[in-house]
Amino acid sequence: MKTRTMTVAAALFALSAPALTAGGADDDNLTINGNIEMTTKAEPAAHLDGALPEVISGWHFRSDETQELEMDDFDNPGMIFVDQAREAWNTAEGSEGKSCADCHNEPESMAGVRTVYPKWNEEAGEVRTIQMQMNDCRENRMGAEPWKYDASAAINMEALISSVSRGMPMDVATDGPAQETWEQGKEIYYTRYGKLELACASCHELNYGNYIRADHLSQGHTNGFPTYRLKNAKLNGQHSRFKGCVRDTRAETFSPGSPEFVALELYVASRGNGLSVEGPSVRN
Amino acid sequence: MDFTRRETMAIGGAALLVASLPRGAQAATVDELIAEFTGGADVADSGVELTAPEIAENGNTVPIEVSAESAEAIMVLAAGNPTPPVATFTFGPLAASHYASTRIRLAGTQDVIAVAKLSDGTFARTSKNVKVTIGGCGG
Amino acid sequence: MAEGVRPRVKVPRSASAGDAITIKTLISHPMESGQRKDSDGNTIPRSIINRFTCEFNGESVVDVKMEPAISTNPYFEFEATVPEAGEFKFTWYDDDGSVYEETKAIEVG
Numbered sequence: 001m002k003t004r005t006m007t008v009a010a011a012l013f014a015l016s017a018p019a020l021t022a023g024g025a026d027d028d029n030l031t032i033n034g035n036i037e038m039t040t041k042a043e044p045a046a047h048l049d050g051a052l053p054e055v056i057s058g059w060h061f062r063s064d065e066t067q068e069l070e071m072d073d074f075d076n077p078g079m080i081f082v083d084q085a086r087e088a089w090n091t092a093e094g095s096e097g098k099s100c101a102d103c104h105n106e107p108e109s110m111a112g113v114r115t116v117y118p119k120w121n122e123e124a125g126e127v128r129t130i131q132m133q134m135n136d137c138r139e140n141r142m143g144a145e146p147w148k149y150d151a152s153a154a155i156n157m158e159a160l161i162s163s164v165s166r167g168m169p170m171d172v173a174t175d176g177p178a179q180e181t182w183e184q185g186k187e188i189y190y191t192r193y194g195k196l197e198l199a200c201a202s203c204h205e206l207n208y209g210n211y212i213r214a215d216h217l218s219q220g221h222t223n224g225f226p227t228y229r230l231k232n233a234k235l236n237g238q239h240s241r242f243k244g245c246v247r248d249t250r251a252e253t254f255s256p257g258s259p260e261f262v263a264l265e266l267y268v269a270s271r272g273n274g275l276s277v278e279g280p281s282v283r284n
Numbered sequence: 285m286d287f288t289r290r291e292t293m294a295i296g297g298a299a300l301l302v303a304s305l306p307r308g309a310q311a312a313t314v315d316e317l318i319a320e321f322t323g324g325a326d327v328a329d330s331g332v333e334l335t336a337p338e339i340a341e342n343g344n345t346v347p348i349e350v351s352a353e354s355a356e357a358i359m360v361l362a363a364g365n366p367t368p369p370v371a372t373f374t375f376g377p378l379a380a381s382h383y384a385s386t387r388i389r390l391a392g393t394q395d396v397i398a399v400a401k402l403s404d405g406t407f408a409r410t411s412k413n414v415k416v417t418i419g420g421c422g423g
Numbered sequence: 424m425a426e427g428v429r430p431r432v433k434v435p436r437s438a439s440a441g442d443a444i445t446i447k448t449l450i451s452h453p454m455e456s457g458q459r460k461d462s463d464g465n466t467i468p469r470s471i472i473n474r475f476t477c478e479f480n481g482e483s484v485v486d487v488k489m490e491p492a493i494s495t496n497p498y499f500e501f502e503a504t505v506p507e508a509g510e511f512k513f514t515w516y517d518d519d520g521s522v523y524e525e526t527k528a529i530e531v532g
Contacts, residue, residue, distance in 0.1 A: 062341065063337065063339065063340075063341045064337075065337050065340070065341070065346075065347050066341050066342075068347075069347075074431065074433045074447050074449065075447070075498075077449065077496045077498070079431075080429060080431065080449065080451045080496060081451075083429060083431070084427065084429065084451075213418065214417035214418055215417075229342075230341065230342035230344050230345040231342050231344055232344075233344060233345065233453075233494065233495035233496060234495075284341035284342045344494060344495070345494045345495075346494075362492055365492055366458055367458075367490065367491065367492070368492075369490040369492065370490055370492040370493065371487055371488060371489050371490060371492075371493060372487065372488040373485060373486075373487050373501075374483075374485065374486040374487070374488075375484075375485055376478070376482060376483025376484050376485060376486065377482055377483065378478075378479050378482050378483065378484045378503050378504050378506070379483075379484050379485055379501065379502065379503065379504070380443030380444070380502035380503050380504040381443065381501075381502045383501060383502055384485065384487070384499060384500065384501045385498075385499070385500040385501070386487075386493060386494075386497070386498055386499050386500075387493070387494040387497075387498050388492050388493060388494060389456070389491075389492045389493070389494055390492075
């Protein structure tokens with residue numbers, strides 16, 4: 001990959017001069033298993049109103065070695081957990097003795113679902129994430145205990161559902177009944193939190209491509225979630241990631257599954273509309 | 285630390301080397317491990333290849349590759365880890381090449397060392413410095 | 424036995440006699456290094472897979488001695504010669520005495 005030398009040089013600069021603007025996204029192409037062509041750079045959605053000149057997947061901000069881990073399902077350690085979820089998909093649980101497969105057949109029947117979530121649920125009168133919808137199934141159709149938000153069983157299942165949509169463009173709705181929640185998410189995105197007074201936008205809109213110490217900031221899109229992170233060697237959920245970011249501003253954080261993070265998930269997802277679903281992606 | 289086994293032997297053994305090195309305790313461990321692997325034989329500076337990133341985004345998962353033509357075994361050490369041994373690959377008769385790739389943990393910026401036992405009974409070593417970046421956020 | 428340990432192996436279904444093929448293996452395992460401490464400051468005891476072997480029809484391809492510096496979810500890639508049709512056998516040895524096995528048949532045509 002030709003940009004490697006540049007990335008390395010940029011990183012070295014960054015180590016000696018943290019404030020230096022360097023790096024940026026590379027221009028490699030992402031194809032998974034040699035046949036899933038991924039859109040990793042897209043035209044910004046109209047609602048972004050010029051905030052981002054181009055919408056760029058976090059994959060472009062990683063080193064060649066990390067990028068390669070996502071290019072083949074065997075090399076991608078996140079797929080171990082997709083395999084585990086595939087087993088859970090076929091396992092009956094709860095008082096009704098039903099498995100996911102009893103209603104939904106193969107996991108492949110979920111193709112496209114990941115692209116439109118979080119999504120307004122008319123019956124419930126709220127915007128729901130995939131995990132909320134899975135728990136609805138568990139409680140009301142299977143008679144099973146709901147999963148704790150971002151528990152590994154839930155993230156693994158979300159990864160399975162995401163994996164069958166890989167290559168399809170993110171396309172969450174921002175208008176209609178979801179608009180109010182979306183506006184709330186946007187408000188949170190631009191609010192400065194914590195002793196460091198940082199908003200999501202401070203890093204991921206105004207400083208993507210720059211280094212924060214030795215970390216190469218991305219645009220913070222969510223199309224790659226659940227994400228296998230090298231730092232903890234497991235799949236990570238969006239809300240847990242949000243929590244980590246907010247915590248690092250030295251603020252009291254919202255909880256995974258809270259209405260605030262549901263709203264933020266919707267808003268951040270909408271910023272990445274047009275990018276291919278990548279989950280389970282691999283990041284540092 | 286750029287010292288060779290050959291120099292070590294030339295000055296009469298590991299003990300003397302340890303005394304002369306600034307970070308003696310650490311080097312001694314690596315040196316002892318190499319001595320154990322080679323049985324104290326000379327180690328050439330070429331004959332084994334090690335591929336590792338110049339900069340690792342995260343020390344928890346660093347991809348490496350080792351290869352040596354006609355190697356019987358290749359030992360990998362991480363000189364700066366709390367315990368330097370990483371892995372020893374012993375190739376059987378059905379190994380098509382004496383090549384292996386894996387993912388390793390590095391506790392910080394340090395030298396990764398590969399020592400190969402070649403089929404003619406001689407030994408070769410190489411090393412590569414890998415810089416491990418410290419994240420800004422950790423979020 | 425560590426929980427949820429799952430081997431994955433990638434071997435081509437067929438090869439020509441004498442061909443060199445690439446094999447990839449991945450197993451889910453925490454590879455607890457013995458260097459970490461829990462929230463009470465107590466060292467979490469080491470619990471790793473300490474050896475991995477690959478054999479074909481009983482003959483060795485590779486035998487790896489593994490240390491705590493191997494990453495969580497250990498991955499190996501290597502090359503094997505396929506002299507005839509037969510079966511690859513992969514074995515992982517856990518510190519706790521557990522042995523995880525996987526086999527893959529390959530045709531020669």
